[in-house]
Amino acid sequence: MSSTSVLTPEEKEHFLTHGWVKIPNAFTQDQANVFTANVWTRLGMDPNDKSTWTRLRTNMPGHNKFDPADFAPRAWAAICELCGGEDRIDPTSREWRDSLIVNLGDEKHGGKPVPPQDLPEWHVDGDFFVHYLDSREQGLLVTPLFTDIVPNGGATNICPEAIPKIARHLYEHPEGVSPRMTPRGQQGFAQDQSEDLSFFCNVAKSCDNFVEATGKVGDVYLMHPLMLHAPSSNALRRVRIIINPVVSLKEPHCFDREDGDYSLVEQFTLRALGKERLAGWKATGPRETVVPARLRAQEKMRLEELRRLEELKKQAAQEGQQAVSAAA
Numbered sequence: 001m002s003s004t005s006v007l008t009p010e011e012k013e014h015f016l017t018h019g020w021v022k023i024p025n026a027f028t029q030d031q032a033n034v035f036t037a038n039v040w041t042r043l044g045m046d047p048n049d050k051s052t053w054t055r056l057r058t059n060m061p062g063h064n065k066f067d068p069a070d071f072a073p074r075a076w077a078a079i080c081e082l083c084g085g086e087d088r089i090d091p092t093s094r095e096w097r098d099s100l101i102v103n104l105g106d107e108k109h110g111g112k113p114v115p116p117q118d119l120p121e122w123h124v125d126g127d128f129f130v131h132y133l134d135s136r137e138q139g140l141l142v143t144p145l146f147t148d149i150v151p152n153g154g155a156t157n158i159c160p161e162a163i164p165k166i167a168r169h170l171y172e173h174p175e176g177v178s179p180r181m182t183p184r185g186q187q188g189f190a191q192d193q194s195e196d197l198s199f200f201c202n203v204a205k206s207c208d209n210f211v212e213a214t215g216k217v218g219d220v221y222l223m224h225p226l227m228l229h230a231p232s233s234n235a236l237r238r239v240r241i242i243i244n245p246v247v248s249l250k251e252p253h254c255f256d257r258e259d260g261d262y263s264l265v266e267q268f269t270l271r272a273l274g275k276e277r278l279a280g281w282k283a284t285g286p287r288e289t290v291v292p293a294r295l296r297a298q299e300k301m302r303l304e305e306l307r308r309l310e311e312l313k314k315q316a317a318q319e320g321q322q323a324v325s326a327a328a
Contacts (some may be wrong), residue, residue, distance in 0.1 A: 006077040015082065016268055019160045019224040020211075026075035032146045035098050036241055041312050042305040050237065053104040057231045061302035062097025068245070069094060072144065075220040079247055081220055083139050084263030093139075100146070101242050103154040105234030113152045114233040114305065116159070116210040122200040122230040124166060125244070127179040127292040132283040133170040133269070136249040140265060141223040144214050146241040154240025155212040155232055156221075162228035164204050164272035170226075171273055177286035179292070184285050200228060207273070224268050234258040246315040255281065 007021070008094075015021040042060060045052040068076040068101065076094075080086040124131075126138040149155045170177065175184040181199040182189045186195070212232065213221050223229075234240060253266050255278035270276065 001320075003140075005081060006074055007081055010236075011078075012088065012264060013023045015224075015264055018211075018226055019163050019268055020158065021078070021222050021234055022213075023075045023080075023216060023220045023222060024079050024216070026072040026144065027218045028216050032217050034088065036100065036146050038077040038309060038312070039100060039102065039241065042100075042310050044304070044308055045104075047239070049141050050104075050107070052242070053237070056104065056106040056234070058100075058102045058104075060098075060100045060102065061305065062099035063302070063305070064098045066096045066098075067094060068096050071096060072218075072220060074223070075142075075144070079140060079142060082264045083161070083247065083249060084261070088134075088251070088263065089139065090250050093245070093247045096144070096243060096245045099245075101244060103231055103234050103238035103240040105154065107196075109233045109235060111235050111237075113235040116157050116230075117205050117207070119157060119230040119232065120201065121149070121197060122159070122204040123197055123230055124181075124226055124228055125246075126205070126225070128174045128290050129179070130184075130285065130288040131170060131179065132174065132176055132252070132285070132287075133167065133281070134252040134255065134283060135225075138225040138246065139249040139253075140247040141161055141221075141225055141227050141229070142245050142247055143213060143221040143223070143242050144245075145213075145217060145219045145221075146243065147239055148216050149214045149235070149240050150202055150238065151212055151214055152235040153214070154234035154236070155214045157230050157232050158211045158213055158221075158223065158230040159204055159207050159209070160211065161207040161209045163224055163226045163268075165203055165206070166226045166228065167269055167272045171278075171281070174282065174284045176283065176288075179290055189291065190309060195277065203228060204230070224265060226269075226272075252283070258299070291305070 011021050022095055040047050043058060080089060125141055129137045143156060169181060173183045177183050178189050255266060255270060311313050
């Protein structure tokens with residue numbers, strides 16, 4: 001682990017206590033504007049006509065890539081520190097895409113926020129692999145904010161209280177569980193469970209403490225990979241835009257290090273389990289990938305976005321030609 005630290009002692013302790021930390025002002029409004037350019041064309045919606053806001057949340061495909069080490073250097077340095085150093089992170093993770101996640105709310109809620117326990121989409125990220133306590137595929141949960149987010153204005157709800165419960169479930173099932181937490185060998189493990197969030201929602205209902213991930217443009221939330229979270233109902237119907245870049249590790253987390261050089265993420269996991277180390281624990285099932293249904297939906301969305309962007313380009317060219325003709 002690097003001897004240099006970008007996180008303050010207070011930030012480290014906050015992560016070790018709560019499982020998350022916010023890095024403020026990691027990038028600028030101008031940088032955010034580049035990321036969100038043409039978002040309304042891509043959505044096929046009118047920012048000034050809420051009747052066109054027909055989806056509460058849209059997980060958009062990505063078209064452009066950004067290097068977080070250049071785009072948000074302190075956030076990237078903090079990501080590396082939480083994971084135990086950049087040398088432990090898969091190089092493919094040094095990439096952010098404009099895969100915008102847009103929450104516009106839903107008028108059916110009548111401006112009243114849905115209580116956290118009743119939100120229908122609680123989940124832990126990682127719908128593309130079989131989960132183990134030490135899974136390397138989801139090394140950290142990262143959420144940069146591309147709009148200002150106020151209470152009841154579309155913030156992601158997080159539930160730090162749930163992390164020990166999910167960690168315990170994974171600890172007790174070294175054979176592996178599906179992305180929706182069904183243990184290997186039980187009915188439903190091999191099925192497409194993309195819509196079945198009952199495990200996570202039941203965990204949320206058993207908890208009392210929730211946090212809204214509010215903040216300013218440029219803030220970046222860094223969270224334990226087992227952080228339970230859900231999109232809010234966005235009672236205020238304010239435009240909320242974030243991304244959720246994946247941070248994967250080169251190797252699985254290790255909870256039995258001879259040198260004690262545990263990453264902050266590993267330290268939190270051990271604390272959550274009430275252990276100093278996990279001597280003898282190991283994953284007993286095969287490491288497997290899963291093809292989530294969302295990829296098919298996002299590819300269709302990507303093609304539709306490209307069509308709308310091309311139409312916008314043609315319209316701009318035609319208007320330019322007309323302006324030249326009128327001036328001649």
